[in-house]
Amino acid sequence: MTGRASPGAFGAFVAEWALPVEEALRDLLPPLHEAPTRLHEAMHYALFPGGKRLRPMLALLACKAVGGEVRPTLRAAAAIECLHTYSLVHDDLPCMDDDDLRRGRPTCHKVFGEALALLAGDALLTVAFEGVAAAGAAAVIALAKGAGSLGMVGGQVEDLAAEGDATQHTLPRVQWIHDHKTGALITASLLVGAHAAAGPAGAPFSVVEPLVRYGDLLGRAFQIADDCLDLTGTAAELGKNPLADVALGKLTWPALVGLQRSLAAARQMAAEAAALAPVVVAAAAAIRPAARSTLDGAVALLQDVATYAVERRR
Amino acid sequence: MTGRASPGAFGAFVAEWALPVEEALRDLLPPLHEAPTRLHEAMHYALFPGGKRLRPMLALLACKAVGGEVRPTLRAAAAIECLHTYSLVHDDLPCMDDDDLRRGRPTCHKVFGEALALLAGDALLTVAFEGVAAAGAAAVIALAKGAGSLGMVGGQVEDLAAEGDATQHTLPRVQWIHDHKTGALITASLLVGAHAAAGPAGAPFSVVEPLVRYGDLLGRAFQIADDCLDLTGTAAELGKNPLADVALGKLTWPALVGLQRSLAAARQMAAEAAALAPVVVAAAAAIRPAARSTLDGAVALLQDVATYAVERRR
Numbered sequence: 001m002t003g004r005a006s007p008g009a010f011g012a013f014v015a016e017w018a019l020p021v022e023e024a025l026r027d028l029l030p031p032l033h034e035a036p037t038r039l040h041e042a043m044h045y046a047l048f049p050g051g052k053r054l055r056p057m058l059a060l061l062a063c064k065a066v067g068g069e070v071r072p073t074l075r076a077a078a079a080i081e082c083l084h085t086y087s088l089v090h091d092d093l094p095c096m097d098d099d100d101l102r103r104g105r106p107t108c109h110k111v112f113g114e115a116l117a118l119l120a121g122d123a124l125l126t127v128a129f130e131g132v133a134a135a136g137a138a139a140v141i142a143l144a145k146g147a148g149s150l151g152m153v154g155g156q157v158e159d160l161a162a163e164g165d166a167t168q169h170t171l172p173r174v175q176w177i178h179d180h181k182t183g184a185l186i187t188a189s190l191l192v193g194a195h196a197a198a199g200p201a202g203a204p205f206s207v208v209e210p211l212v213r214y215g216d217l218l219g220r221a222f223q224i225a226d227d228c229l230d231l232t233g234t235a236a237e238l239g240k241n242p243l244a245d246v247a248l249g250k251l252t253w254p255a256l257v258g259l260q261r262s263l264a265a266a267r268q269m270a271a272e273a274a275a276l277a278p279v280v281v282a283a284a285a286a287i288r289p290a291a292r293s294t295l296d297g298a299v300a301l302l303q304d305v306a307t308y309a310v311e312r313r314r
Numbered sequence: 315m316t317g318r319a320s321p322g323a324f325g326a327f328v329a330e331w332a333l334p335v336e337e338a339l340r341d342l343l344p345p346l347h348e349a350p351t352r353l354h355e356a357m358h359y360a361l362f363p364g365g366k367r368l369r370p371m372l373a374l375l376a377c378k379a380v381g382g383e384v385r386p387t388l389r390a391a392a393a394i395e396c397l398h399t400y401s402l403v404h405d406d407l408p409c410m411d412d413d414d415l416r417r418g419r420p421t422c423h424k425v426f427g428e429a430l431a432l433l434a435g436d437a438l439l440t441v442a443f444e445g446v447a448a449a450g451a452a453a454v455i456a457l458a459k460g461a462g463s464l465g466m467v468g469g470q471v472e473d474l475a476a477e478g479d480a481t482q483h484t485l486p487r488v489q490w491i492h493d494h495k496t497g498a499l500i501t502a503s504l505l506v507g508a509h510a511a512a513g514p515a516g517a518p519f520s521v522v523e524p525l526v527r528y529g530d531l532l533g534r535a536f537q538i539a540d541d542c543l544d545l546t547g548t549a550a551e552l553g554k555n556p557l558a559d560v561a562l563g564k565l566t567w568p569a570l571v572g573l574q575r576s577l578a579a580a581r582q583m584a585a586e587a588a589a590l591a592p593v594v595v596a597a598a599a600a601i602r603p604a605a606r607s608t609l610d611g612a613v614a615l616l617q618d619v620a621t622y623a624v625e626r627r628r
Contacts, residue, residue, distance in 0.1 A: 030464055036471040039463050090436060095428035114409035118432070119471055122404060123463035125436065129443040130458035137447040140454055144444035149353050149437035150344055157350040157433055200514070 009297070010304040014057055017070065021056045022048075024078035028131045042112040042120035043127075046089050047082065051103055052312075054222075055080045058186060058215075059193035061305060065298040066207055066284035068197020076139055076196050079131025080189050083147055086124035087185075089117055091156065132192060138202025139195040146188025155181025164249035174251045175220070182226075183219025190215045194284075204287065210279045214302065217273035222309040224266035227252035228259055233313070263310070270306040277302035323611070324618040328371055331384065335370045336362075338392035342445045356426040356434035357441075360399050365417055366626075368536075369394045372500060372529075373507035375619060379591075379612040380521055380598035382511020390453060390510050393445025394503050397461055400438035401499075403431055405470065446506060452516025453509040460502025469495025478563035488565045489534070496540070497533025504529045508598075518601065524593045528616065531587035536623040538580040541566035542573055547627070577624070584620040591616035 025047060032040050056077035063073040092099040092107040093114060100110050109117035125147075132143050145151055159177050162168040190211050194203040203211075230245045231254055245252050253262040281298045339361060346354050370391035377387045406413040406421040407428060414424050423431035439461075446457050459465055473491050476482040504525050508517040517525075544559045545568055559566050567576040595612045 034464070036463070036468050036475070038475070039468060039471045043463065086436075090432060093432065095432060115474055116471065118404060118407065118409060119467050122400075122435075122439065123467040125439055126458050126462040126467065130455055130462065133451040133454040133458070137450065137454075140447040140451075141444055144440050144447070148440040148444065149350070149357065150348065153433050153437040153440065154350050154353060157353045157430065160429055161350070161352070 062193030076135035083128035135196035142191035151184030186219035187215030376507030390449035397442035449510035465498030500533035501529030
């Protein structure tokens with residue numbers, strides 16, 4: 001790893017922006033008392049209290065890393081959390097993973113019924129694009145591509161198809177599914193932040209290219225760590241049923257190569273992502289010169305989040 | 315009605331732009347052979363062959379009516395059809411209307427299964443925003459508001475809630491549901507076209523305001539006519555099961571006031587919409603002066619589509 005991340009740089013960033021992200025989420029959603037109230041209750045139920053808000057944080061972090069102002073990007077960052085949450089609500093539906101526990105509580109359809117959960121997911125996906133519009137057309141397109149049939153939804157489809165089909169249980173296959181199901185939205189979150197920072201024309205290719213490489217590695221490390229946590233974590237730590245992947249016959253890294261080799265691979269990918277941090281920041285600095293201290297801080301942040309992706313407990 | 319619409323102005327417009335809309339739809343969707351192929355097959359199955367493509371036509375027509383170029387708006391117009399189609403796919407799911415016939419064929423989930431139909435709908439909604447991004451942030455926001463929890467999805471929720479609940483069977487209630495479930499996306503289609511024509515800043519309030527009033531009336535007329543067709547049309551004409559609304563205990567105008575009074579109300583609303591056509595065009599012309607002949611043509615188009623909304627056979 002080139003350069004040590006300052007310990008806790010990402011933790012401090014999260015502490016600074018956690019509340020503003022929650023406020024931006026509440027601003028983006030219609031209030032609970034607005035009709036149809038039952039629909040808005042279901043949307044709020046799925047969103048609050050939230051999880052790690054990782055994807056909004058990644059958007060804000062990328063915005064800062066490429067020299068942008070964080071505050072004006074809050075709405076677009078919150079929008080990504082709405083999109084992520086819709087994917088969880090739909091994923092939990094009976095016709096999909098049929099899960100009854102999410103973020104430590106009954107899943108949305110368990111509380112509101114299938115039809116309302118389906119529609120709440122649809123509305124969360126829709127409001128996500130209302131929120132990201134402020135970040136410009138490039139951000140809208142990056143989010144749609146990351147979330148669509150060639151990104152996240154494509155990954156969900158192949159994940160379902162691979163369940164219990166032993167012929168598909170190979171490392172290239174699991175990697176393809178991870179890259180699409182999880183990685184595409186993580187990379188898109190970073191791109192939304194970078195495009196928001198860059199203004200109407202969006203970030204140039206010289207910045208997008210290393211950021212996509214960084215995001216793809218971060219996403220892989222994150223998902224492998226997630227699959228390992230599914231095996232080692234408790235329901236209280238995870239807020240969802242552990243061993244859920246095993247029960248569904250899901251295709252995961254640990255199922256293929258074991259826990260220790262999976263964790264080693266995740267750490268290797270996180271280290272590779274961290275090594276790209278100075279490249280991303282230098283590319284941005286070439287366009288928008290900034291103070292040396294700002295650049296160092298940005299590099300440390302991008303490196304620290306890579307470490308966080310594999311060392312977290314939930 | 316102020317001024318007679320030239321007969322068939324909308325028909326001629328549709329004939330001119332039907333093929334380009336189909337081409338734009340194919341351009342917007344990933345090709346069938348792209349992975350995951352089964353997902354893309356489901357998306358194509360839901361979209362082709364299509365229905366009337368009314369919403370893209372409305373977007374193109376509004377673009378033209380406010381003095382814009384039609385061709386650059388084709389992608390955004392096609393995007394609206396993707397969004398409309400997602401709503402049909404999700405509406406037909408077992409946990410919603412549980413319908414087995416759509417556009418004259420088995421519904422998407424009957425052919426591809428529930429999970430894939432759900433995800434194909436999600437992907438169609440997502441790609442809609444990828445497509446509309448080219449028309450600018452104002453168009454993205456208009457589409458998201460029209461399609462979201464305060465628009466179309468909100469209407470779907472209340473429509474489900476009203477099924478079989480006799481206490482809700484009042485004219486104000488059915489109008490609220492229509493305005494949201496159908497009207498919001500029809501008005502949004504017009505707004506997308508107007509915003510696309512106006513460039514990055516979007517169309518000004520002076521144009522948006524009369525266009526929204528026109529769209530809301532058009533949407534009401536269209537939906538009442540739809541409910542009447544459900545009673546009088548055949549499966550072959552409609553491409554879906556007639557009397558489906560009756561079977562579901564849906565709240566409709568004809569169920570409340572009968573067929574003849576419903577048709578009269580629809581015609582009255584269409585006439586009011588048509589009366590607004592010169593107001594819309596004059597507002598646009600005040601900003602972007604155009605030749606007298608162009609303006610007359612635009613007024614006739616907006617008037618003719620209002621007539622079409624109530625006089626069509628499917």
